[in-house]
Amino acid sequence: MVSGTVFFQTTYFTDAAYIVAFSLLIYGMGGLTGPRTAVRGNKIAAVGMAIAVAATLLTPGVWHGTSTVILIIVGVVIGTAIGVPAALRVRMTAMPQMVAIFNGVGGGAVALIAWVEFRHHFEPGYFPLRTEIFELFGAIVGSVSFWGSNIAFGKLQEVLPGRPIKLPGSSQTFLNIGLFVVAVVSAVVLCAGVHSQALFILGILVASAALGNMVVLPIGGADMPVVISLLNAFTGLSAAATGVALNNTVMIVAGMIVGASGTILTNLMARAMNRSVPAIVAGGFGGAVAAPAAGGERAGGAVRSTSPADVAIQLAYARQVVIAPGYGMAVAQAQHAVRELERALESRGVVVKYAIHPVAGRMPGHMNVLLAEADVPYDLLREMDDINPEFSRTDVTLVIGANDVTNPAAKNEPGSPIYGMPILEVDKSASVIVLKRSMASGFAGIDNPLFYDPKTAMLFGDAKASVAEITAEVQAL
Amino acid sequence: MGTTFVIDLSVLVLAGFVGYSVISKVPNTLHTPLMSGTNAIHGVVVLGGLLLMHVASGWLEHVLLVVAVAFGTINVIGGFLVTDRMLGMFKGREPAKGSEPAKASEPAKGSEPAPTSKDDRK
Numbered sequence: 001m002v003s004g005t006v007f008f009q010t011t012y013f014t015d016a017a018y019i020v021a022f023s024l025l026i027y028g029m030g031g032l033t034g035p036r037t038a039v040r041g042n043k044i045a046a047v048g049m050a051i052a053v054a055a056t057l058l059t060p061g062v063w064h065g066t067s068t069v070i071l072i073i074v075g076v077v078i079g080t081a082i083g084v085p086a087a088l089r090v091r092m093t094a095m096p097q098m099v100a101i102f103n104g105v106g107g108g109a110v111a112l113i114a115w116v117e118f119r120h121h122f123e124p125g126y127f128p129l130r131t132e133i134f135e136l137f138g139a140i141v142g143s144v145s146f147w148g149s150n151i152a153f154g155k156l157q158e159v160l161p162g163r164p165i166k167l168p169g170s171s172q173t174f175l176n177i178g179l180f181v182v183a184v185v186s187a188v189v190l191c192a193g194v195h196s197q198a199l200f201i202l203g204i205l206v207a208s209a210a211l212g213n214m215v216v217l218p219i220g221g222a223d224m225p226v227v228i229s230l231l232n233a234f235t236g237l238s239a240a241a242t243g244v245a246l247n248n249t250v251m252i253v254a255g256m257i258v259g260a261s262g263t264i265l266t267n268l269m270a271r272a273m274n275r276s277v278p279a280i281v282a283g284g285f286g287g288a289v290a291a292p293a294a295g296g297e298r299a300g301g302a303v304r305s306t307s308p309a310d311v312a313i314q315l316a317y318a319r320q321v322v323i324a325p326g327y328g329m330a331v332a333q334a335q336h337a338v339r340e341l342e343r344a345l346e347s348r349g350v351v352v353k354y355a356i357h358p359v360a361g362r363m364p365g366h367m368n369v370l371l372a373e374a375d376v377p378y379d380l381l382r383e384m385d386d387i388n389p390e391f392s393r394t395d396v397t398l399v400i401g402a403n404d405v406t407n408p409a410a411k412n413e414p415g416s417p418i419y420g421m422p423i424l425e426v427d428k429s430a431s432v433i434v435l436k437r438s439m440a441s442g443f444a445g446i447d448n449p450l451f452y453d454p455k456t457a458m459l460f461g462d463a464k465a466s467v468a469e470i471t472a473e474v475q476a477l
Numbered sequence: 478m479g480t481t482f483v484i485d486l487s488v489l490v491l492a493g494f495v496g497y498s499v500i501s502k503v504p505n506t507l508h509t510p511l512m513s514g515t516n517a518i519h520g521v522v523v524l525g526g527l528l529l530m531h532v533a534s535g536w537l538e539h540v541l542l543v544v545a546v547a548f549g550t551i552n553v554i555g556g557f558l559v560t561d562r563m564l565g566m567f568k569g570r571e572p573a574k575g576s577e578p579a580k581a582s583e584p585a586k587g588s589e590p591a592p593t594s595k596d597d598r599k
Contacts, residue, residue, distance in 0.1 A: 365510070
């Protein structure tokens with residue numbers, strides 16, 4: 001091959017290019033601190049990644065042999081052929097699934113790379129122990145992430161039922177611990193350098209695959225924001241571990257950025273649900289919980305239902321209207337209809353704001369993206385802590401497909417399973433209109449006293465159709 | 478080898494702190510683009526596939542690596558593209574000609590609809 005003295009093919013060049021690459025990645029991600037700088041930041045990060053790939057391809061030996069060249073091209077072409085159309089076509093309502101499957105794909109790549117490393121460097125003592133440990137960490141965490149993400153994708157895409165699927169009692173926990181032990185023991189045995197290595201590599205991959213399935217299957221739909229964030233962190237950390245094993249600084253830095261991001265989001269989401277991450281991973285929340293006091297608590301009164309015409313009058317003559325969207329808005333694809341309503345109200349001089357709960361929807365920031373797609377300016381969207389003091393000054397709050405995040409039981413009923421969870425205090429506004437398909441309870445399976453509040457009116461039906469009818473009535477006034 | 482490992486570990490730890498402080502500043506509004514952006518960034522594992530391709534032997538290892546490279550490419554290209562698309566949708570309230578819509582809505586706010594609202598609701 002080409003002699004190593006060509007500057008582009010020295011390790012100095014690769015190292016220097018890697019430093020430029022990871023600096024651009026960090027700088028680019030820093031752009032995400034504001035919507036104005038974010039587009040540019042994303043592009044800068046992409047340039048960083050391109051430099052990392054180019055420098056890697058220029059590393060001596062990488063192009064050794066024609067089959068290598070062909071195989072690399074085949075891999076890149078397949079990846080491009082799948083990735084580009086997916087990215088260009090995906091609807092914003094399907095973003096949670098997209099992010100889940102992308103997490104999985106990354107974790108899968110890490111696991112495959114670790115597998116090849118181990119198969120290839122079969123001879124005991126080829127790898128120093130410390131490198132093996134990182135490689136095995138990558139293999140286990142990467143494949144947990146791969147399989148877990150696939151299950152999360154299945155649930156979000158509604159290929160699998162969204163409710164928790166779980167073994168009875170604590171047997172699920174024991175099974176998960178057992179699988180984890182099998183994976184770790186196989187890893188330890190491998191490090192000790194046994195002869196039947198293939199068997200133990202398979203043991204790691206199978207056990208962590210089963211673990212990934214078992215951990216995500218019992219988790220209910222409403223806990224998805226936490227799970228997706230957690231899997232994101234896993235993929236990042238496994239990539240960083242593989243980076244250490246391969247002595248590749250860009251992989252380490254990029255992996256750790258993703259690991260940090262996933263960890264931050266996981267904590268934010270868990271805090272917004274007032275639940276610990278281990279409790280969520282243990283699963284089974286929602287659906288299975290038999291709403292304990294469901295019958296007794298309804299003393300507050302009957303549910304009052306209303307019509308689009310009445311809602312339109314109420315909204316049109318209000319000074320301030322707050323819209324609190326939830327997953328129901330995503331399911332009904334109602335974001336554009338909601339934007340129309342907002343415009344109709346604004347043209348009548350009504351102040352309209354949106355109240356966004358951190359865990360509304362199925363992933364961090366889900367509502368923000370949907371409303372951005374519908375051209376809602378981001379400065380109309382208010383975070384929970386900013387909007388809560390405003391509800392007392394609000395004439396009408398329109399709850400669209402949100403349930404648990406508005407449930408006053410989280411504040412008032414110490415016995416409630418969601419007691420302590422921070423909520424949007426919609427019950428403080430002068431009147432509340434809830435758009436809902438039926439009286440079914442939310443994912444937590446808990447009755448919502450908000451619906452029985454005398455100042456609440458329910459408008460049953462498909463959110464998109466209901467909002468469109470209200471808009472038509474407002475415009476006709 | 479020993480010192481390389483120590484350097485790698487140092488980079489790992491420092492990158493963790495840098496990542497934490499950079500990402501902590503990302504507002505809730507941008508959490509979905511953040512997740513899809515990090516999807517693109519963990520696509521960096523494609524480098525592992527590229528680096529190992531020439532040392533692999535046998536069809537199994539080659540197939541595994543081709544899949545790994547394909548997966549990594551999906552992440553990198555798909556992730557950056559979808560993030561770009563998504564971020565393009567985030568718009569403020571027309572900062573340049575912000576005065577015009579503001580003027581349009583402000584007189585309306587103060588004038589008739591607001592007072593009449595009280596009467597109509599009663």
